[in-house]
Amino acid sequence: MTITVAVDCMGGDHGPQVTVPAALDFVREHADVRVILVGLAEGIKPFLGDAAVGRIAVRHATEVVSMHESPSLALRSKKDSSMRVAINLVKQGEADACVSAGNTGALMAMSRFVLKMLPGIERPAICAVLPTLSGHTHVLDLGANVDCSPEHLLQFGIMGASLVAAVEHRERPTVGILNIGQEEIKGNDAVKRAADLLTDSGLNFIGNVEGDGIYKGAADVVVCDGFVGNVALKASEGLAQLLATFLRQEFRRSLLTRLMALLALPVLQRFKKRVDHRQYNGATLLGLRGIVVKSHGSADALAFGCALRRAADEARNGVLARISERMAQQPPLQETA
Amino acid sequence: MTITVAVDCMGGDHGPQVTVPAALDFVREHADVRVILVGLAEGIKPFLGDAAVGRIAVRHATEVVSMHESPSLALRSKKDSSMRVAINLVKQGEADACVSAGNTGALMAMSRFVLKMLPGIERPAICAVLPTLSGHTHVLDLGANVDCSPEHLLQFGIMGASLVAAVEHRERPTVGILNIGQEEIKGNDAVKRAADLLTDSGLNFIGNVEGDGIYKGAADVVVCDGFVGNVALKASEGLAQLLATFLRQEFRRSLLTRLMALLALPVLQRFKKRVDHRQYNGATLLGLRGIVVKSHGSADALAFGCALRRAADEARNGVLARISERMAQQPPLQETA
Numbered sequence: 001m002t003i004t005v006a007v008d009c010m011g012g013d014h015g016p017q018v019t020v021p022a023a024l025d026f027v028r029e030h031a032d033v034r035v036i037l038v039g040l041a042e043g044i045k046p047f048l049g050d051a052a053v054g055r056i057a058v059r060h061a062t063e064v065v066s067m068h069e070s071p072s073l074a075l076r077s078k079k080d081s082s083m084r085v086a087i088n089l090v091k092q093g094e095a096d097a098c099v100s101a102g103n104t105g106a107l108m109a110m111s112r113f114v115l116k117m118l119p120g121i122e123r124p125a126i127c128a129v130l131p132t133l134s135g136h137t138h139v140l141d142l143g144a145n146v147d148c149s150p151e152h153l154l155q156f157g158i159m160g161a162s163l164v165a166a167v168e169h170r171e172r173p174t175v176g177i178l179n180i181g182q183e184e185i186k187g188n189d190a191v192k193r194a195a196d197l198l199t200d201s202g203l204n205f206i207g208n209v210e211g212d213g214i215y216k217g218a219a220d221v222v223v224c225d226g227f228v229g230n231v232a233l234k235a236s237e238g239l240a241q242l243l244a245t246f247l248r249q250e251f252r253r254s255l256l257t258r259l260m261a262l263l264a265l266p267v268l269q270r271f272k273k274r275v276d277h278r279q280y281n282g283a284t285l286l287g288l289r290g291i292v293v294k295s296h297g298s299a300d301a302l303a304f305g306c307a308l309r310r311a312a313d314e315a316r317n318g319v320l321a322r323i324s325e326r327m328a329q330q331p332p333l334q335e336t337a
Numbered sequence: 338m339t340i341t342v343a344v345d346c347m348g349g350d351h352g353p354q355v356t357v358p359a360a361l362d363f364v365r366e367h368a369d370v371r372v373i374l375v376g377l378a379e380g381i382k383p384f385l386g387d388a389a390v391g392r393i394a395v396r397h398a399t400e401v402v403s404m405h406e407s408p409s410l411a412l413r414s415k416k417d418s419s420m421r422v423a424i425n426l427v428k429q430g431e432a433d434a435c436v437s438a439g440n441t442g443a444l445m446a447m448s449r450f451v452l453k454m455l456p457g458i459e460r461p462a463i464c465a466v467l468p469t470l471s472g473h474t475h476v477l478d479l480g481a482n483v484d485c486s487p488e489h490l491l492q493f494g495i496m497g498a499s500l501v502a503a504v505e506h507r508e509r510p511t512v513g514i515l516n517i518g519q520e521e522i523k524g525n526d527a528v529k530r531a532a533d534l535l536t537d538s539g540l541n542f543i544g545n546v547e548g549d550g551i552y553k554g555a556a557d558v559v560v561c562d563g564f565v566g567n568v569a570l571k572a573s574e575g576l577a578q579l580l581a582t583f584l585r586q587e588f589r590r591s592l593l594t595r596l597m598a599l600l601a602l603p604v605l606q607r608f609k610k611r612v613d614h615r616q617y618n619g620a621t622l623l624g625l626r627g628i629v630v631k632s633h634g635s636a637d638a639l640a641f642g643c644a645l646r647r648a649a650d651e652a653r654n655g656v657l658a659r660i661s662e663r664m665a666q667q668p669p670l671q672e673t674a
Contacts, residue, residue, distance in 0.1 A: 104518075133579060143517050146525040180480055180567040181441075188483040188564055211571025215579040224568070227525055230517040231565050232572035234548025239573040242470055242552040243580060243612060250608045257604045264601040267594050271587045275580060 002032055002055075003312045006095035009039035010064040010082040011102025012297045012304070016040075019101065020047035022304035026312075027055050033312050036095055039082035040064070061085040067297060071105035075113055083107060087114045090290040096315035097291035099282070099307050101299050107292065108144055108285060115290040118320065120327040123148070124287040125156045126226065126294065127163060128233070129280050129310075132217030138164055139178075139214060139222045142283060143230035153177065153194035153223050154201060158330065159286040159323050160221035161203050166322040167313050176209035176219030178228060190225070198223070201330070237277070282307030284314060286323070291315050339369055339392075340649045343432035346376035347401040347419040348439025349634045349641070353377075356438065357384035359641035363649075364392050370649050373432055376419035377401070398422040404634060408442035412450055420444060424451045427627040433652035434628035436619070436644050438636050444629065445481055445622060452627040455657065457664040460485070461624040462493045463563065463631065464500060465570070466617050466647075469554030475501055476515075476551060476559045479620060480567035490514065490531035490560050491538060495667065496623040496660050497558035498540050503659040504650050513546035513556030515565060531560070538667070574614070619644030621651060623660070628652050 005026075009019040016039060023035045034055035037044050041060040048056075063081040065074045078084055083102050089095040091114050100107050104126075112124055127140035140156050141148070148156075157175045164173040177195050198205040209218045211232055224232070251261035251268075261268065281303035285292040291314045295307035342363075346356040353376060360372045371392035374381050378397040385393075400418040402411045415421055420439050426432040428451050437444050441463075449461060462478035477493050478485070485493075494512045501510040514532050535542040546555045548569055561569070588598035588605075598605065618640035622629040628651045632644035 131579065133582060146517065178568055180483065180564055181571070191564075211568040211573075212575030212578065214572055215575035227517055227528075228565050228568050231515055231548040231561075231569050234518075235551055235569040235573045236548075236576040238549030238552035240576055240580065241549065242468065243577065245470060246611050247608050250604050250611070251601075253604075253607075260601040260604050264588075264597040267587045267590070267597050270590075271584050274583055274587070 001316070002034055003097070003315045004034050004036060004095045005308055005311050005315075006036045006038055006059075006086040006089040006098040007308070008082045008086040008098065008100035008102055009037050009044050010061075011100040011107075012295060012299060013067070013101075014300070016043045016047050018299065018301050018304055020044055022301040022308060024048070024056070025301065026305050026308040030309075030312065032316075035308075036086075036089055038086040038089070059085060059089070065103050065106045067103050069103055069106060071103065071109040074103065074106035075109045078106075084110050084114070087111050087290070087292065090292070091115055097293065097311035099293045099295060099304075099311045101295035101297050101304060101307070104143070104294055107294055111285055111288050111290070111292045115288040115292070117287055118289055118324055118327065120330060121155050121159065121287040121323070123152050123155070124285050125159060126229075126283045127160060127286045128283040130214060130233075131275070131280065132215055134217040136280075137214060137217055137220060137222055139224065139229060139233070140286060141224065141226035141229050142233055143226045144285070145226040147227075148190060148225035150190050150193035150197050153190065153225065154197040155287070156223045157198050157201065157203055157205070157221065158326050160223060162323040162326045163284065163286065163314070163319050164220050166317040166319045169317075170220070172204040173220035174206045175203045175221045175223065176206050176213065178214070178222055178224035178232070179208035179210065181210055194223070240275070240277075278303035279306055282310035284310065289320065291320065338653070339371055340434070340652045341371045341373060341432045342645055342648050342652070343373045343375055343396075343423040343426040343435040344645070345419045345423040345435065345437035345439055346374050346381050347398075348437040348444075349632060349636060350404070350438075351637070353380045353384050355636065355638050355641055357381055359638040359645060361385070361393070362638065363642050363645040367646075367649065369653075372645075373423075373426055375423040375426070396422060396426070402440050402443045404440050406440055406443060408440065408446040411440065411443035412446045415443075421447050421451070424448055424627070424629065427629070428452055434630065434648035436630045436632060436641075436648045438632035438634050438641060438644070441480070441631055444631055448622055448625050448627070448629045452625040452629070454624055455626055455661055455664065457667060458492050458496065458624040458660070460489050460492070461622050462496060463566075463620045464497060464623045465620040467551060467570075468612070468617065469552055471554040473617075474551060474554055474557060474559055476561070476566060476570070477623060478561065478563040478566050479570055480563045481622070482563040484564075485527060485562035487527050487530035487534050490527065490562065491534040492624070493560045494535050494538065494540055494542070494558065495663050497560065499660040499663045500621065500623060500651070500656050501557050503654040503656045506654075507557070509541040510557035511543045512540045512558045512560065513543050513550065515551070515559055515561035515569070516545035516547065518547055527562070535560070577612070577614075615640035616643055619647035621647065626657065628657065
């Protein structure tokens, strides 16, 4: 089986100069994939070189969605944008997945409009992989929804668990819900009611996970509303940057400390590689009738390659079928407020 | 002027063996403070030694609030607990502030019941200091409230700005509201309406701050609801622990890397000291008619000393009067939903 990934080559801070080389490497490294490079043909070609790699097609698209464009405007007016055409390829069955480093809001709006939702899923969720002490965890939603009902949170749990089950071949991944500590009033009403729904869902639900539990690996899947998830993710990124800056400053303080840094370089480089956030690049827009992966806008070729691999992995392992099967087993929910 | 701090000696994971030595050091280091050590006299005395330090009183209290006790139960039944007596001392004017490392929920419930709220403030908020690239920032609420109205968030902004103005002698500290990125749907309704109220408040309001903006020092005061604040804080703590663990593991990988760690030790120790979370220990319960500072339950003497200093600083600089004055200038709000 060949997996075809449609690549929005124009998205992100760097456009084709990052997306095209990453796609070429991706095809070279995986014998079972092909890519369709979508975007301004004259922008893509210079980066294709004379690479005699097969399994690469170029699909010209005349427009580009800019990073700060209004999602609704982009949805209405950018019908021949690289982003829209890439999503269309998934809809039309020409591609098994698409990847974009472009405007998140526009990608979400277009994907939802073009692909529609899977049966029983009311809202898409952004799902990313984060490192933990013992491996990694999947967290969703990271910003697609700001006000989630308990039923939405239940659906996020089902989608996340289905994703992990499919991609990692684990039948009963643990699911937790992000909440605040035991000492304080435990969580808001939506979270409490979602916990009840998750308890009755048949998922391997382990209950509340506090903020630090994410990185401790408390659960394979951590469910939260998009506002909380987005803030938590970005706050941790901010702290990581702060710590990295302080560590760098201490090693650059004097000639002597610079010498120490030089001596400790192999260790520092291993550490840096281990915590390199690029290897976690690629957030999945779950809940759609198609696989859409969002790369960070600032991704370089290494990071963008990770997003491409994630998209192919999900297609290869039938994530959508898994979610649909799981949803079909789910008793229908009451209409939500 | 002498500042008197009532110390709940029984709270926290370690009780008097941490709180009493920390209080003794605190008194030794600050000529203008006295402490009232509250708790089981026979538990406190062994740690007092024969220290010939004046400005120390012991107030016997027969009960202890345990760390996982229900706040409402503790409020009803533990009227002679060290926590309750310490708060009473503030109420009765015998102490200018109190500090506890005990059960957060119980401390909040008792403080609110005994001290009552400042005029115009509807909810107390937990406010902590966090490090930034350029110094530090104050964030509130960190867990006292899980569902905040826009008016509550406005009041948090006023309280936070008043606190910074008083303690740091800066007349117009910047205030931001925690929100999610530009790419996504911008924030929930409460946050949007709070931003409108803050814009009209006369505060030095700078608008939205994203999660990473906290640690970048985007604002002197960052306002959020307690659920989001708590999750963001704990998530960053979790990531910091993860990074510290990975760094340690890399330096312990082999004899050679251990040697490198030894060589780089001065730098690593400076880094460790710089990012030592103990120096940020002590969260203020803002909005009460009295100064109450919550120490982390696991605080050691160094960390607990920081909480004591924070309490004294706030009393010395008239934080409560500053908040009251600012609230008096505020036009009365409409009744909230």
